[in-house]
Amino acid sequence: MRVVVGLSAVIMAVTGQSPRILTVRRSTPDPWGSRASGGELVEALPFGPLDPVVDRTLDLGLRRWVREQTGIELGYLEQLYTFGDRDRDPGARVLSVAYLALTRQVAVEAPGAAWRDLYTYLPWEDWREGVPGLVGARIVPGLRRWAQVVDDPGVTSRRWERVTIAFGVDGAPWDRNRVLERYELLYEARLVPEARSVPGGQGPDPAEGLGWTLALDHRRIAATALERLRGKLGYRPVVFEMLPATFTLSRMQQVVEALAGLRLHKQNFRRLVEQDRLVERTGEVETGTGGRPAETFRFRREVLRERPAPGVGLPGRRRPRSPASG
Amino acid sequence: MRVVVGLSAVIMAVTGQSPRILTVRRSTPDPWGSRASGGELVEALPFGPLDPVVDRTLDLGLRRWVREQTGIELGYLEQLYTFGDRDRDPGARVLSVAYLALTRQVAVEAPGAAWRDLYTYLPWEDWREGVPGLVGARIVPGLRRWAQVVDDPGVTSRRWERVTIAFGVDGAPWDRNRVLERYELLYEARLVPEARSVPGGQGPDPAEGLGWTLALDHRRIAATALERLRGKLGYRPVVFEMLPATFTLSRMQQVVEALAGLRLHKQNFRRLVEQDRLVERTGEVETGTGGRPAETFRFRREVLRERPAPGVGLPGRRRPRSPASG
DNA sequence: CCATAAATGCTCTGATTGAGCATATCGAGG
DNA sequence: CCTCGATATGCTCAATCAGAGCATTTATGG
Incomplete structure (x- = not known):
């Protein structure tokens, strides 16, 4: 039996309050074939084959076809997991190496491609x-x-x-x-x-x-x-991959909340990121937010050299205070 | 060009003070071939092919050939990463799905197999x-x-x-x-x-x-x-995969230190694991350790239902106290 | 000018961490 | 039997941190 290798991508961004992933439409029976196969169309993650000759590394292969299919030039990219159950795809032994890409949201012109709210697929994950x-x-x-x-x-x-x-x-x-x-x-x-x-x-x-x-x-x-x-949110500054170069703390909090799926105490959030020196003030303010203008900040790269695991500090490391009953 | 898929395993255990990995000897030029290829012998991680017909999942495939080659029946197993650079192995496009297995150390009878101190290969990682x-x-x-x-x-x-x-x-x-x-x-x-x-x-x-x-x-x-x-040590109870059913806290600390590559404050370590209720006393003591007998403990499974991320709590989450100069 | 909406500042309290001192208990040696 | 060395185990102290809530500042829209 032949083994086929494919690469799938979870391309994530946050728009407004929603964490989004990029999806495409593919025909059901043969997700590898082109649109011609006539089957029913289902939504899928973008994926493409590895070209064993052209693609020097798996990462580059993924970047290549994402560029070709959607026009997006990926930035942050990280390998997630390789899926290869035999009955995953009846017919061939398909190995699929999945990647996670983080990006600011961009327009995609590819036909069938769309940004979807991630919690549409995993609604139980949103506790905000x-x-x-x-x-x-x-x-x-x-x-x-x-x-x-x-x-x-x-x-x-x-x-x-x-x-x-x-x-x-x-x-x-x-x-x-x-x-x-x-x-x-x-x-x-x-x-x-x-x-x-x-x-x-x-x-x-x-x-x-x-x-x-x-x-x-x-x-x-x-x-x-x-x-x-x-x-990763908690120990690597990945949020900034999904934010513009400068942003308000409220916006940053919004993005973190969207991804973590929970609400955070505003004042504490602000205290944490400032005290941890994860960000620095730009000196500018952003007005028109409906209240007092917000100062804007930017990621403070130097934090990488100062703290071992720079991340946003979400709640939950704490022991639950002695439960009433054992 | 044909794509070949292999599975490699990092099988880890801790003996005494040493974190060990299981290695085998393979011939240099053709790591896939059997010993007959006549090349020089080098040490390698155990690895084997995926049998696309027999192996229902990648995990099972790995367990199968590890069993066949070394006689070890793996317990804890987790997929690590898939390596696939083109020039990884000249000649074919080799994709290698790597796994991490944790185990108590067992004797291996396979020829050429040996438990090696991990820090032999990564000496700069040991800060104990x-x-x-x-x-x-x-x-x-x-x-x-x-x-x-x-x-x-x-x-x-x-x-x-x-x-x-x-x-x-x-x-x-x-x-x-x-x-x-x-x-x-x-x-x-x-x-x-x-x-x-x-x-x-x-x-x-x-x-x-x-x-x-x-x-x-x-x-x-x-x-x-x-x-x-x-x-993972810090947020999942993985240490226990490398400890016998009952153990002393000193032994547990030794294992953690071997893996983390650093020394821990003994009293605090003990306080942490007890306070976090990660372990419970068995009531027995282990004598002959050269001093006061040590009580033995066992993993307290219920902790999984009590705390969000049960692990051993290593140092380093704390901000460095205000450095003398900014 | 007033009400509303954010953004920002600050305080209080209980937990949690990092260190160190002190005590208990076993085996070996005299 | 007593002392010493080696561990194991208990406990205390101070600095820091997390979780909550109160208070103030500065826009915008009647």
Whole structure:
């Protein structure tokens, strides 16, 4: 059996309050073929083949076809994970090396390409307005059922433990970084059918499906990307890849909140980034924000030489204060 | 050009004070061929092909051939990175998916296989006895030269900035997690020739080489593994994968120190893991340690449901106290 | 001029970290 | 039996930090 290697990209930006990813439309049965194959069109992450002769490195290969397909010249790029389950794509053994790219949002002229709100696909990850309704309404019940349908009590309890840890049930805290674990639980419990199991799969899923689907296992790739990015926010200055050269602290906070999926205390956020000397004032102000004009800042590169792990300092490193009951 | 996919494994354990990795001997020119190819023998990470028909997932494929080749049944396993530079292996386009496996040390009977101290290959990463001598003696001078040989002052300053950040020069702090960055700098500066550039490459490098070499880019893979593991120590209970079911806190500290490459304050270490309820007492003691008997502990699984990111809490999150001069 | 909306400044308190001093307990040697 | 050396384990102190909330400044729109 022949092995085919492809490269997929999660290209992320933040517009307004939304974390966005770039998607394209591809035909269902043969995502490798061109639009001619006549199948149904589904939304997918941009992906392309590795050219083993031309592309000196995997990174360069990805940059090449992203440029060719969308006109975007990628900046920050990082390898995420290589997916290669045998039944991923029936027919051939497809290995797909997934990448995460961060960018300021740019217009894309490619046909079929669009920036979509990431939480459209992973709605349970957005806690900015509090616990998302569907966690209590559908996810937890669904997962409880999944844990309980098996006869073996050992399996049930192992499954349920995973649920509590991943979704913060039963007094466990919500860990914003366990994005992939959550996705995989939902997948195992068949609450988020991947596209191959839902031939029609476009738009919000019928009946049981949660969130919108993407082709193949692309939603899993998106989850991997979000997990990586959330983790990295805290110890590498990646936010700045998604901000213009100068920006207000409010804007910066907005971007962080969009990615972390939670609200932050404004004054503390400001104190942290200033005290950590992650940014410096430009001296300019930005007016017209509806209130007092905001000073603008820029990333202070020198921080890289001053602190070991410069990042934005999100909450949650703290031990929960002694719980009432053990 | 045909693409070949292989799987390599960094199998780690800690014996005594040493973090070890499992290595095998392979013939130089054709690492894929069997021992018959007659070339020189070099040390390499264990690796094997992906069987696209048999192996349902990449993980399972790796577990399969590790079992077949070494008899080891792997436990904790995590994908690290996929290496695929074109000139990685002259001749074919080789894609190698690298994995990190953690284990308690076990005897391996496979011929040519051996447990080696990881710091044999990356000696500058071990700060347990203070700054390793070769950092000041050879690395920093070598990198300074590398930064300065170019004419373009922009290049020089960018190179030097990378050096200061990666190696903690010029007042910058040493960041134990930037393992890969350090390796890549040394590689670019040709201070750690990879095996293909050193046909004889076994044993401590002659003249300029730092540390022992491994076949191909396997030393880079080992660096990637160490970086990942050091990072994860702090927020996932991975140490326990490398400890027996019950252990003393001193032993646990020893393992953490071996991996993190630094010494920890004993009383604080103990306070942290106990206070974080990462472990619980077994009630037993272990005698014969040369002093007061040590109580033994076991991993407290429930911590996963109590804290968002349970790990061992290494130093370094704190801001450096106001430096004498800005 | 007044109300509203942001942006920014500051304070308070409990936790948490980094260091160091002090005590307990075992084995070996006299 | 007593002392010493080696660990293990307990506890305290001060500096720093995180989480919350109150207060002030400066725009814009009646």
